[in-house]
Amino acid sequence: MFFGRKVSHLLDFDAPNADEEVAEKFRQNTSTLSISGAQFKQSLILEKNKLRLTEKGERGRYILKPVPLRPPFGRAGQLPANEHLTMQIAKQVYGIQIAECALIFFKNGEPAYITKRFDYSAEGDPSSSQQKGTSAGEDKIDQEDFATLSGLSKDMNGDEYKNQGSYEDIARLMKMYVPAYPVEIEKYFERVVFNYLFCNGDAHLKNFSLLATPNGDHILSPAYDMINTRIHIPSDSFFACRDGLFSDDYETESIKALGFYAYDDFYAFGLRIGMIENRVVKILDKYRTDQTKTRDLIRRSFLDEVTKTDYQSHYEDRLKMLNNSFSKKVLA
Secondary structure, eight states: TTTOOOOOOOOOOOTTTOOHHHHHHHHHHHTTTEEEEEEOOEEEEEEEEEEEEEETTTTSSSHHHHHSSSOSSGGGHHHHHHHHHHHHHHHHTTOBBBBOOEEEOOSSSSSEEEEOOOOSSSSSSSHTTSSOOOOOOOOOOOEEEEEHHHHHHHHHHHHTTGGSOOOOHHHHHHHHHTTTTTHHHHHHHHHHHHHHHHTEEEEEEOOOOOEOOSSSEEEEHHHHOOOOOTOOOTTTTSSTTTTTTTTTOOHHHHHHHSSOOOOOHHHHHHHHHHHHHHHHHHHHHHTTTTTHHHHHHHHHSSHHHHHHHHHHHHHHHHHHHTTOOOGGGGGG
């Protein structure tokens, strides 16, 4: 997280809801951070082994997500622990490459989620490369999310622009822009399955990105913004993309009969995006297996006891759904 430095898990400033003066400073900081999303976010800089809010002209390497000031959803206080847990399950259980992250705490003990930006070069000392006067973009890595690659924007397409299309549409764009498509599409497939298994109803077009490599081509960026949205919005949809898995109004016989996405749907999805059948089966077998380490991470997480129980219940429900097969033969 911190370039090998020892950094305290306690910030030396208050949470944004501590008082109005602190909240206003956070709002000003947020306005300079060009990262989309409904969550309240701040940019941080690492200076002499301490994290602080960036000031005008500085470029932070860290994004801080505190508990929202005026959340439009329930259990807002569990949001940092929820995102941290979900990201760690992705990394530690399923081997998904993620944006490095941690939980950190304000001076008053309130938790926040912190993540290191991956769209800057990892080389060099961040304490010197982020100071005022540093030429903008000298170590910035090109990153494009799939809303941008789809030609969609809020101004042109309205507030719901990032929820348009399907996950198959994203795969088609990857085929256009990613030379190592056979390798990268498997990573993408895993993330779609993971998001379903862990009830992430916020995996929209802006939460998938391509990242430039030193060779000038593009690969899938590390995963980010993974969270169990059912904890906060019990009626949240299966997928953020309004067309679901498939383009062209395609539906499997399974979802027509069952009314929810099951093994057959992801099996068909993998084949439709060009994966080899035995790779689709192998990956799905990993995700439809009840993972003991997942339950252990939930138990040891910073969620409160009620939310731990609900998180595990959601996982068990989706596991049953993923193990359901209308045709049966695909599970043989």
